[in-house]
Amino acid sequence: xxTLVEVQDISKSFxxxxxxxxxxxxxxxxxxxxxxxxxxxxxxxxxxxxxxxxRPSSGHLLIDNKPMDGVEPNLRPTNMVFQNYAIFPHLNxxxxxxxxxxxKSISKIEKEEMINQVLELVGLSxxxxxxxxxxxxxQKQRVALARALILKPKVLLLDEPLSALDKxxxxxxxxxxxxxxxxxxxxxxLVTHDQEEALTMSDKVAVxxxxxxxxxxxxxxxxxxxxxxxxxxxxxxxxxxxxxxxxAKNEIGINSDILGPLTxxxxxxxxxxxxxxxxxxxxxxxxxIVSDGSSVTGSISGRITDASYFGETTYYKVACGKGSxxxxxxxxxxxxxxxxxxxxxVKLNVDIKSLVGxxx
Amino acid sequence: xxxxxxxxxxxxxxLLSTPFIFSILLLAAPLTMMLLLSFWTQDYLILDRTFTxxxxxxxxxxxxxxxxxxRSLAISLTVTFFTVLLAYPMAYFISFHGGERKALWLFxxxxxxWTSYLLRMFLWKVILGYNGVLNSFLLxxxxxxxxLTFILYxxxxxxxxxxxxxxxxxxxxxxxxxxxxxRSLLEASRDLGDGPFHQFFRVVLPxxxxxxxxxxxxxxxxxxxxxxxxxxxxxxxxxxxxxMIQVQFSKANNAPLAAALSVSSLMIVAFISIVFVLxxxxxxxxx
Numbered sequence: 001x002x003t004l005v006e007v008q009d010i011s012k013s014f015x016x017x018x019x020x021x022x023x024x025x026x027x028x029x030x031x032x033x034x035x036x037x038x039x040x041x042x043x044x045x046x047x048x049x050x051x052x053x054x055r056p057s058s059g060h061l062l063i064d065n066k067p068m069d070g071v072e073p074n075l076r077p078t079n080m081v082f083q084n085y086a087i088f089p090h091l092n093x094x095x096x097x098x099x100x101x102x103x104k105s106i107s108k109i110e111k112e113e114m115i116n117q118v119l120e121l122v123g124l125s126x127x128x129x130x131x132x133x134x135x136x137x138x139q140k141q142r143v144a145l146a147r148a149l150i151l152k153p154k155v156l157l158l159d160e161p162l163s164a165l166d167k168x169x170x171x172x173x174x175x176x177x178x179x180x181x182x183x184x185x186x187x188x189x190l191v192t193h194d195q196e197e198a199l200t201m202s203d204k205v206a207v208x209x210x211x212x213x214x215x216x217x218x219x220x221x222x223x224x225x226x227x228x229x230x231x232x233x234x235x236x237x238x239x240x241x242x243x244x245x246x247x248a249k250n251e252i253g254i255n256s257d258i259l260g261p262l263t264x265x266x267x268x269x270x271x272x273x274x275x276x277x278x279x280x281x282x283x284x285x286x287x288x289i290v291s292d293g294s295s296v297t298g299s300i301s302g303r304i305t306d307a308s309y310f311g312e313t314t315y316y317k318v319a320c321g322k323g324s325x326x327x328x329x330x331x332x333x334x335x336x337x338x339x340x341x342x343x344x345x346v347k348l349n350v351d352i353k354s355l356v357g358x359x360x
Numbered sequence: 361x362x363x364x365x366x367x368x369x370x371x372x373x374x375l376l377s378t379p380f381i382f383s384i385l386l387l388a389a390p391l392t393m394m395l396l397l398s399f400w401t402q403d404y405l406i407l408d409r410t411f412t413x414x415x416x417x418x419x420x421x422x423x424x425x426x427x428x429x430x431r432s433l434a435i436s437l438t439v440t441f442f443t444v445l446l447a448y449p450m451a452y453f454i455s456f457h458g459g460e461r462k463a464l465w466l467f468x469x470x471x472x473x474w475t476s477y478l479l480r481m482f483l484w485k486v487i488l489g490y491n492g493v494l495n496s497f498l499l500x501x502x503x504x505x506x507x508l509t510f511i512l513y514x515x516x517x518x519x520x521x522x523x524x525x526x527x528x529x530x531x532x533x534x535x536x537x538x539x540x541x542x543r544s545l546l547e548a549s550r551d552l553g554d555g556p557f558h559q560f561f562r563v564v565l566p567x568x569x570x571x572x573x574x575x576x577x578x579x580x581x582x583x584x585x586x587x588x589x590x591x592x593x594x595x596x597x598x599x600x601x602x603x604m605i606q607v608q609f610s611k612a613n614n615a616p617l618a619a620a621l622s623v624s625s626l627m628i629v630a631f632i633s634i635v636f637v638l639x640x641x642x643x644x645x646x647x
Binding site for chain 1: 542544545547548549550551552553554555558562563566567
């Protein structure tokens with residue numbers, strides 16, 4: 001895979017605020033790359049730096065090995081799908097889609113053909129002459145996509161493109177976008193604050209906090225092996241348990257109130273173990289509830305204190321150990337799954353292999 | 361039959377009644393009187409109330425009135441053109457580069473209004489006169505050898521004075537329409553390959569067209585009937601139809617003819633404005 005976009009130690013400050021703070025990234029050709037983070041983490045600023053709407057305070061950007069210092073947005077091989085779509089209200093669908101074709105020396109017939117092709121690609125055939133004001137949110141988004149894709153950019157930048165759509169349409173568009181990206185083979189860079197969206201759509205995700213990139217990884221790695229507590233709690237739900245390091249060699253021995261003594265591999269622990277304190281993270285679905293009677297070795301006793309029903313899943317809060325600490329446990333409401341009542345005494349089985357440890 | 365009026369309807373009528381009576385008394389009534397008057401004849405001290413179209417025939421056939429009508433329209437259209445042309449960059453600057461000082465810039469634009477219109481127009485005599493500020497300055501620079509005379513007491517002077525006097529009325533509607541343009545559209549146009557030039561002509565100008573059309577109407581309609589500016593700086597070559605109407609009402613003691621000239625002027629302005637709006641109606645959609 002060749003690197004298409006190279007962000008080299010880019011910073012951008014607005015007054016005293018460092019919106020982007022020393023970010024370096026490499027994005028491969030044909031990749032679906034997401035910038036994920038809470039609002040105000042600098043992900044949109046980074047996208048605008050790549051598009052050329054902002055100039056970096058320091059650092060460099062290369063697209064296809066060409067430096068982009070001082071290159072205006074209209075001369076970059078990037079196109080953008082704006083958060084509010086930015087559809088030109090005085091033009092109809094066809095005119096919007098053809099907007100960027102002005103400079104290309106192509107015949108009218110060819111142009112017409114390109115427009116129809118791209119409209120078909122985004123699922124808007126036969127709407128060529130509809131006024132921009134008569135479009136729904138989802139249709140506007142498709143026009144914005146078509147308008148950018150028709151120019152065959154090297155990189156397509158998407159700034160929270162799905163945030164204005166309702167849940168059903170959003171999920172449908174996530175799939176469509178992914179299919180579209182595979183079909184056209186263009187590198188997509190997506191900005192989103194929705195972790196589910198980032199996980200389902202991307203090949204690679206960069207998680208950003210306070211202007212810095214905290215972790216760049218594939219969705220699976222990000223979810224299963226988050227390198228910091230911040231990333232772990234931002235993506236999905238995770239139980240954090242305070243523990244003490246008893247032994248730190250290739251294997252790490254940990255003791256904690258809730259889980260008791262256990263041993264995990266060094267590769268499951270992130271950060272330097274300078275102190276003997278450690279925080280253990282475990283996803284709710286990596287704990288299973290077994291009824292009180294059927295005791296398995298190594299299982300933990302607890303009592304259900306709360307149950308939240310989410311349809312396909314139920315989240316239980318289970319009080320364990322001597323203290324008042326509780327673990328969140330999720331149970332798929334699949335065939336044969338038991339229902340537990342609040343107050344019920346249960347045993348928990350923990351998947352030790354999926355534990356992660358953080359030194360901070 | 362029992363009148364069954366909803367309470368909201370009653371409330372609406374009550375609210376409307378004051379402005380309604382006001383506009384009947386101060387707008388519809390005088391206009392009707394003027395219209396009636398224009399069909400009568402002044403016979404020295406007696407007003408002959410037999411219906412006649414003679415005033416209108418005179419207004420449209422006498423060369424002097426034809427000249428004054430066409431001159432008024434020419435001056436007014438020129439003023440409209442230059443005012444909008446000069447106001448646009450100012451409105452553009454305030455809207456796009458005004459930053460946090462937009463309010464201050466708008467405030468500064470209103471400063472000329474602190475002096476009366478009459479005084480402002482009168483001051484153009486001081487600026488444009490034979491020994492005026494402009495001529496003295498150009499003589500001092502030795503750019504001219506004798507004072508320029510084509511700048512005062514003719515139509516040029518009327519155009520200059522009116523363009524200056526009406527500029528704020530053009531700046532404001534254009535400013536408002538520029539403010540309403542979603543800034544992400546500008547970025548989209550850059551993103552899709554436009555430089556600043558194409559961005560302006562493909563996005564900014566079409567989207568601010570309602571403001572430009574509005575500004576043009578705001579300038580054109582009142583300046584056709586301007587009376588004081590041609591009186592002060594227009595000399596004889598710069599006189600406009602309003603000056604003739606005033607003469608007919610007072611010195612010439614021919615109120616019916618003056619009324620006919622007024623009504624004709626009103627019709628011409630209304631006709632041109634309607635045509636202008638119809639021609640531009642595709643730009644007047646609200647986005």
